[in-house]
Amino acid sequence: MTLRALTASLKYHLSDHLERSGSILYSAGSTLKPGEVYLMGFNPGGNDDDPAYKYPTISEMIDALTERTTNAYLDEGWTSKGDKAPLQKRVTWLLEALGYQPREVCSSNLIFLRSRDAAGVEYRIADDCWPIHEKILGIVQPKLILAYSNSDRSAYGYLRNKFHAGGQDESISSGHGSWVVRSFDAVINGQNTCVVGLPHLSRYNPIGKTEVIAWIKSRVKE
Template sequence: MDHNRRKDLESLADDAPAILASCKLAQPWLKRPGDIFQCKTTAYRPGRYYVMGFNPGGKGDAGVCLQSTLEQLPAINDKKAKHPLSGTRVYGNLKKLACMLRAHDPQEPDTWEDDLFITNLFPDASMGVRAWKQQNSHRPARDYVSAVWPLHQQMLSVVRPSYVIAFGQGSRDSTFRYLWDHLKDEDSHKTWDQTMNPKTKALDPTIKSFTVSELPVLSGTLKNVTFIGIRHLSYHAPSDTLRCLL
């Protein structure tokens, strides 16, 4: 394993539990099933894309707790491990998305499973958005986003993407909507409807986007990061119209 990546993984394994434990809202997640990465650890390095779902799927009542998952991160052998999403409903469409993204990075090798960084907005496993909301109903969703965002700031500072691609872009409870609510510029006075990008509106109005000119992360600021919302990959293949924004 590359020395710098091991160091980054060890830092994440050390810091993530403290980040989550520091907030009463996120603290219970450490004792429940969950995961931080939805990709191989080889992808935890600088790259153009940061792909994000809502949360890990699962009943939430079985499996390894998040605390243990984090402790094991630096010891994972990706040469032997399967992709974490292999065999799931999302995997096939995720591969199509990766091929689409790779077309814009001709220098990248054809090894998307090792290269594409994928995570979730929340590391807390559940059977779906509705179940997750019932399980975490103590406060509004925006409070949970604020609680977990420092963890994403740490990962974003390593990946340093130009694009964050959220699969799940519904107008109420979705990864993209929660990101927009958390990161939108309060002075811009833009409405939710204005996340529909003019470049894609005629061809595929389901694709939404907004750009953050300065995105604070753990180590400084990322410039002009574009957040793109697409339909959930568990149910829909990525639209070719996405290419208009990349």
């Protein structure tokens, strides 16, 4: 699929949401190419009621998609002081620990619409966004989809329901209380893919959890 065709598909499938704020990619447009991993959060955060900042609409983000050169995890400051938030630091550490260059990893969210928190967006909108993910996955063809969090109402939960309904997950202790890291194997767009779900990285700190890193690496088939 060409990037022009992807843009047209975005406008078609998201036609009911074009004037709402949100984001398509968290990575640069240049990451829309074959790669080993696809990173998925749940949905973009932020406060649309903040008068000091006007977030771009879905339509504006689609128009700018191919020219996007920044990475939200690396180039933005999400704290009130404009510093890196813990989630950004943890995503960066996690990808590097797994052997990937964070700036080269295609990154997005299950739901493209923005809300203050996960409860502020309708979960059903994931069905509107999924055809876009299918097309992105067709371009990237990842061996690994890395998702956070791993509850039923998450990118991991959505993928599990779609591709692994009723199947048994593999899991390992996250190293934090009773939280676990979960995984299953699936065939997505004809590609053998390992889906891994971590606890949400705004609360879970994977830094230094070497057993978790080794387990994720062992789950990804060569």
